Amino acid sequence: MSFERNIKIAPSILSADFADFGREIRAIEDQGADWVHVDVMDGHFVPNLTFGPPAVAAFRRHVKTVMDVHLMIAPVDPYIQAFADAGADFITAHLEAGPHIHRTLQAIRAAGAKAGLALNPGTPVEAAAPLLDMVDLVCLMTVNPGFGGQKFIHCQVDQCKRLREMIGDRPIHIEIDGGVDPETAPLVAAAGADVLVAGSAVFRGGSVDAPEIYGRNIEAIRAAAEGAL
Ligand code: DX5
Ligand code: ZN
Numbered sequence: 001m002s003f004e005r006n007i008k009i010a011p012s013i014l015s016a017d018f019a020d021f022g023r024e025i026r027a028i029e030d031q032g033a034d035w036v037h038v039d040v041m042d043g044h045f046v047p048n049l050t051f052g053p054p055a056v057a058a059f060r061r062h063v064k065t066v067m068d069v070h071l072m073i074a075p076v077d078p079y080i081q082a083f084a085d086a087g088a089d090f091i092t093a094h095l096e097a098g099p100h101i102h103r104t105l106q107a108i109r110a111a112g113a114k115a116g117l118a119l120n121p122g123t124p125v126e127a128a129a130p131l132l133d134m135v136d137l138v139c140l141m142t143v144n145p146g147f148g149g150q151k152f153i154h155c156q157v158d159q160c161k162r163l164r165e166m167i168g169d170r171p172i173h174i175e176i177d178g179g180v181d182p183e184t185a186p187l188v189a190a191a192g193a194d195v196l197v198a199g200s201a202v203f204r205g206g207s208v209d210a211p212e213i214y215g216r217n218i219e220a221i222r223a224a225a226e227g228a229l
Contacts, residue, residue: 009032009222010034010036010175010196011033011199012177012202013028014039014050016203023208027206027208029063032215035068036059037177037197037199038069044073045094047146054086068090068116068197069088071094072094072097072118077098077103080104080107080113084108092117092175093108094118095117095118095127096120105135114137115134115135115136117137117138118139119138119141119159121141121143125162132167133170135172138174138175139176140159140177142179142184145177148199148200149199153178174192177197181200181201181221182201186228189229198217201217202214202217
């Protein structure tokens with residue numbers, strides 16, 4: 001996987017039909033998804049529960065692009081190897097999930113995955129400065145993590161600009177997660193983000209029987225983002 005800063009759309013399967021993940025994943029990839037975003041929640045770090053390593057391993061069999069696993073769990077370290085073995089390309093952990101994010105990022109790379117660092121809206125992006133040589137991706141949350149379908153938090157756009165300046169020439173993706181749609185995508189694309197996670201704005205109105213709606217939704221977000229560059 002070579003590094004590119006072009007716009008990538010990463011549908012979050014949190015908004016998919018939970019009884020039909022295989023077909024949902026194939027549908028979004030056929031319809032132009034660049035990455036597949038998998039939201040792992042533990043009912044402790046965030047007030048919602050989703051899926052663990054065996055489910056993620058089952059998703060992997062359907063993912064042909066890039067499997068981007070967002071861990072909203074605490075502690076993180078005991079589960080890193082299991083998510084790497086499940087086939088995650090990127091494993092993203094929250095800075096707020098524990099006292100030893102540096103160790104966590106080391107462990108992710110040691111397990112053979114690309115390392116992502118997620119920051120909640122209440123965390124200054126400057127907190128990522130000492131970690132930039134250890135990460136392949138920084139995920140800026142534009143909602144408080146836990147649920148799909150929440151409202152985009154606008155003050156994160158300025159944080160995104162500051163993060164983009166901090167990153168400079170390093171091959172680090174900036175991912176935006178939460179409330180991304182054709183209205184908000186241009187704001188974060190102009191601020192330097194390249195990976196746009198979108199759950200409700202991709203799955204809205206479509207289904208595995210009407211996948212072309214997923215395609216239209218993905219292209220609307222992509223066109224809006226690219227139009228801002
Ligand atoms: C939120 C998750 C997001 C979520 C995005 O905790 O990390 O990935 O699924 O959903 P939308 O795009 O609906 O805000
Ligand atoms: Zn996410």
